[in-house]
Amino acid sequence: MSKVEKNKKQKESSLYKAAYDLFTTKGINDTAISDIIKKAGVGKGTFYLYFKNKYDILDKIILNKSTHVLSEAIRHTKAREFKDFEEELLYFIDYIIEYLRKDKLMLKLIYKNLSWGVFKKAYNDYEEIHEIYLMFERGYEKSPLHNDDIEKILFIILELTGSVCYSSIILNEPADIDEMKPILFKTVKKIIN
Amino acid sequence: MSKVEKNKKQKESSLYKAAYDLFTTKGINDTAISDIIKKAGVGKGTFYLYFKNKYDILDKIILNKSTHVLSEAIRHTKAREFKDFEEELLYFIDYIIEYLRKDKLMLKLIYKNLSWGVFKKAYNDYEEIHEIYLMFERGYEKSPLHNDDIEKILFIILELTGSVCYSSIILNEPADIDEMKPILFKTVKKIIN
Amino acid sequence: MSKVEKNKKQKESSLYKAAYDLFTTKGINDTAISDIIKKAGVGKGTFYLYFKNKYDILDKIILNKSTHVLSEAIRHTKAREFKDFEEELLYFIDYIIEYLRKDKLMLKLIYKNLSWGVFKKAYNDYEEIHEIYLMFERGYEKSPLHNDDIEKILFIILELTGSVCYSSIILNEPADIDEMKPILFKTVKKIIN
Amino acid sequence: MSKVEKNKKQKESSLYKAAYDLFTTKGINDTAISDIIKKAGVGKGTFYLYFKNKYDILDKIILNKSTHVLSEAIRHTKAREFKDFEEELLYFIDYIIEYLRKDKLMLKLIYKNLSWGVFKKAYNDYEEIHEIYLMFERGYEKSPLHNDDIEKILFIILELTGSVCYSSIILNEPADIDEMKPILFKTVKKIIN
DNA sequence: TATGAATGAGCCTTCATTCAT
DNA sequence: GATGAATGAAGGCTCATTCAT
Structure with missing residues (x-):
């Protein structure tokens, strides 16, 4: 250079x-x-x-940061062994939660401006994000579920995680994140089983 | 007057x-x-x-509109008979979805500015909202669940409904609302069982 | 009434x-x-x-308050006996100073908006103010000074007193009022002798 | 540049x-x-x-203009010879008076907004103003007066000059400046002797 | 007399954007 | 490429004053 x-x-x-x-x-x-x-x-x-303007740099920041959280989460998850998909997914979610809890300011910024569209863009631009799909596909490989439905479930779980983090970490509503985590985990378990 | x-x-x-x-x-x-x-x-x-300023009127509008959706939903739900809590809850959620689908502009406005805090305020200020709690309490009356946990599940279901509506109705992501509904309903069923 | x-x-x-x-x-x-x-x-x-407007009520307040200080000062002065004009005048001035020091807010208000014109108006409208002239006339009765000059000296002494009070009591410049008083008194003595 | x-x-x-x-x-x-x-x-x-705002530019204008009057006055005074301090000081004062009489608008602006604090600032920022102090110090060099007291007398004389100018030039009260000058000069003479 | 809702002129201030250097 | 002085449109907000009740 x-x-x-x-x-x-x-x-x-x-x-x-x-x-x-x-x-x-x-x-x-x-x-x-x-x-x-x-x-x-x-x-x-x-x-x-x-x-181009303020929103141009903002969008780029949000894309960068969101991608970073997710790719860090999947990277750490992949580096470990789990006895099943459930354990793996919960580890992945927990990683995200702990990351966001440590960086509240970032959570505030990205959540209110994050959308599945941003995520899709990240999927196309950053290879690491593919791994998240792959994890889900492996998790559902014995299930008769259609691939499209897998994507929807992934969507639902990520939205739920994001919502719960934002509300509990930033607003302490309806309870703090430590109280919400068990409920969230139980919910996720139910969703994937 | x-x-x-x-x-x-x-x-x-x-x-x-x-x-x-x-x-x-x-x-x-x-x-x-x-x-x-x-x-x-x-x-x-x-x-x-x-x-006081633009955000003052905005907040009041959001509170009004959100309360209105929810109270309409619960009002219609209460006017009917259901064979069980699951059926009742799905009807309630479906009512919200259909309402928001018909009024996309409102959905766009309230969702990105809605928070559980707003809901709590509505709960205190508008009596109709109490009925939503009561529906949940009745639904869980035979379960050993603590009241606080019921609130959290209500929170999770409402957040999920909101997220899915916003993303699928406004952005068509990850799919349109008709495709998302079955997944959402299946998810809700799992959550409450 | x-x-x-x-x-x-x-x-x-x-x-x-x-x-x-x-x-x-x-x-x-x-x-x-x-x-x-x-x-x-x-x-x-x-x-x-x-x-009529803000400045109408302001002018009336300033006139009232200024007149009040001066008439109180002359009333208290007249109630006492002094060995000569110098002693009387210094008592009169000291009374004003102590009054203003106790009511800094008023000092601030009237000084910046006071003028000899206001004083003249007070002279015409309030009888007490005449006494101040009379005190000066008595003080100068053995002197060949013209009456107009007496008025000018009165003006100079009142302006000086006001200036010194404002600057020292409000701004502490160039020194506080206790330090300024001896200088002011010495100056006034020189002026009248 | x-x-x-x-x-x-x-x-x-x-x-x-x-x-x-x-x-x-x-x-x-x-x-x-x-x-x-x-x-x-x-x-x-x-x-x-x-x-920063209207008062920012106003303050700067007042400081500039006030400094200018004083520095012009002292500059002209220094360019001449006098038989004693009294003559010198009266020339200095007269210069100020004549200056202000020629520029009534400026007098109106600066006087009501001038304070010894502004003067102090001018003293620190503009070297010419030091000369005014020096003139007074020379004038009192044979006197046992403390330096602080010299400052106070300077203050009193300047305030008096300002007051008289404002009142007589702008308001013609209690008389016009030509009538007030002799009284003011006599007063100043008494003050410094 | 007393009121206070309604007004809109007019103020201050910010800020994205441009462009000559 | 990099700069930052200059701009003026645009917005928020205040407030003296009026007038129907």
């Missing part, structure tokens, strides 16, 4: 970092582009060299 | 209506207070006589 | 009191008429029955 | 000039920022590039 290339990458990533920090701490509406460039230490025009 | 009193109610409700229409069609961020008052046909100062 | 008359006086004086409290605590610019009527507990239209 | 730099200075100073003209002719309360930028021929945003 040439010196110029390196410099460009550096500017871009300092913009990402600054935007992420501001979005999570001040909120999206209250973050102006001028805040971002000030924090990133670059000129105002520079922002527009890399991003 | 005096003439003045009637006039006030009229202004307030024309503001509500105008704001709701604009929020659902143009979006929250792109709706200015001046848009609202223009549509409502009142002076700018009048807006601030009734609401 | 009829009941109606009494009620009117009461409303007017509650407006005065409310306005004074707000002007002194929040400042003139930051006090709105709606603040005043809220505090006074009267309707908005009522304000306009008694005053 | 680069072209950009020069352009910036130009914008800033056109804002200063426009604001000063409006403050002095229309008054502070009746001058809106939009008036200022219209007169200055710059965009609204430009104002906020240079000043």
